[in-house]
Amino acid sequence: MVKVARKRVGKVRKEKIKVSRPMAEVKCAYCKGTGKDPWGVMSVLADCQVCRGKGTVKIAEPFEKCPVCHGTGVQYNTRLNCLACGGKGVLTVEGTEVCPVCKGTGKDDFRLYCPKCKGTGKVKA
Ligand SMILES: [Zn+2]
Ligand SMILES: [Zn+2]
Ligand SMILES: [Zn+2]
Numbered sequence: 303m304v305k306v307a308r309k310r311v312g313k314v315r316k317e318k319i320k321v322s323r324p325m326a327e328v329k330c331a332y333c334k335g336t337g338k339d340p341w342g343v344m345s346v347l348a349d350c351q352v353c354r355g356k357g358t359v360k361i362a363e364p365f366e367k368c369p370v371c372h373g374t375g376v377q378y379n380t381r382l383n384c385l386a387c388g389g390k391g392v393l394t395v396e397g398t399e400v401c402p403v404c405k406g407t408g409k410d411d412f413r414l415y416c417p418k419c420k421g422t423g424k425v426k427a
Contacts (some may be wrong), residue, residue, distance in 0.1 A: 326360070330389070331391020331392070332391070333350035366395045369421070370414070371387060374391060393420075397419060401425045409421075
């Protein structure tokens, strides 16, 4: 009979403390909370691609209204979801200073949103 000796090693606390941000649940801007595709392109019954039919989306706090789409979740003059916020209409804003590249608009002339501040209009000080 072989007895397996289980050595109890003093448990070293090595758990990484996950920086979990508080998440808020907000109404999906793209479908305005209906959970349906706002354009009904595929079908009027198609689920909203942003919230997948839930009508709400999760966003890490602190968040602000997306300056690129003005909180609509839709790219200006298109039916596509806003690239900066992904259609949520809100953006997690970590910066406190006005972005020097886009001057806080979140947009730039070439791309659909400012790469410097990722469309938030703010950068870290
Ligand atoms: Zn939606
Ligand atoms: Zn947006
Ligand atoms: Zn910017």
